[in-house]
Amino acid sequence: MEEYFSKIVALTDLKQNKPLNEIVFEGLRDAIIQGVIPVGERINESIYSEKMNISRTPVREALRRIQEEGLVEYVPHYGVVVKKITIDDAKEIYQIRKALDVLATINAMKIMTEAEFEEMRHLLVKTDEADESGNVKLVVELSKEFNDMIYRFARMPRLDVIVKKLRQYLVRFRDISLTEDNRRRKALDEHWLLYKYMKQQNVEMLTAIINEHLDFSEIFILQTMERLEVSSKKEKENEK
Template sequence: MKKPRKPRAPNTAPPVLAERRPRPRQKNSEIIYADLRAAISGLDLPPGTALSEQDLAQRYGVSRTPVREAILRLSEEGLVDVVPQSGTFVSRIRLSLVREAMMARRALEAATVRAATAQANPQYFAQLEINLTEQQRHADAGDIKAFHHADEAFHAAFAQIGKYPSLWTLIQQVKVHIDRYRWLTLPQQGRMLLVVQEHGAIVAAMSRGDADTAVALMDEHLSKLKPDMEAFRTLWPHYFIEDLDEADLS
């Protein structure tokens, strides 16, 4: 396993937040919320990082009101803790939320895979194969961020092919807690290559019109993270809130 990433110093802006200015025709709070959410889910802002309303307001060139609105939304999602008299911090990863998100995602992606298998044609399969090639290239290069983006596009394609694109929006809302945990697993030696193999098996089953096998393979693929919870909470104990019994981790 590769050496874990060094936690970012408190109040240090990740690259995604540096020198950011609001884009036109969007509320400032929406821009700040989206940026912070992406930085938190991608561990550019690790669990426990302090967030300063004043610093964020200065960085975006806005008043503190849209910053508070963004932080409130993140707090409602369980991504930020607002502690009276202490400050605002990126929430630690609750294992119970990860487990619940995994269950919800497995159910939703089973539906998109089944629908995509029924709708897929050679053109769609060609697109999926191109994506698999991209995943393989990024895995070979060890480019975790690029691999993550290709992986996201792969899963999103099933909802699009199956003609349920809004399901991917729902999945994205559900899986934010999984994403934070998953970023810790990708640097594992051989992890990305294993994901590519599992993705390829799913596409192969779909190409045969075998929806049951494709769904089963997707469920197995998405369930792979759960057995690793115990190992990763030991490696990064300060990143997690252990609110599950030992039996619930298996």
């Protein structure tokens, strides 16, 4: 635990101007999603509260909320442990994402102003320039900004909150997918197509591009998860 607890403390910044319960919840949740706390690890309320120098109550409340999201589970006579995000979980997340992304994109398309379309076009140009210069980190950041922009222009804040939570489950794998040249260029081309068909108010083509975009991302991430599973099994076998 000592090896990764400094990272947990950094994610759980108690100096934030938020209620303590919310800070602890967000910090522990991020630590689990980002893989800082290993799968199968027991989360002991007493130890965590002692390390954070807080009472056990906010830790207990955070674990209750995290358990409701399915990120941890209670094992009788043992305690709360971190659950693994499975391939079936990833498939379900993508199925939901497809429906919600189509909803948000169509809603944005109907109400966006010319100024907002120009802001989107400018972002895509900036992303292409970053890609051409080989700045992969910036491409990843700007691609996230493009996805966020669609939800911002859709003016559906509740939907935005739901989708951001879904994205976080696969954040470790999503960024990997954009570091590969072929996948990254395809994703950027699809972003341009989304912009084009949003301007044309073409619902049919928008839906097709969104599904294709997420299908390709899903295949890549599932393959990555499968490779990591195989690698993990081999490591465990070697340890025996």
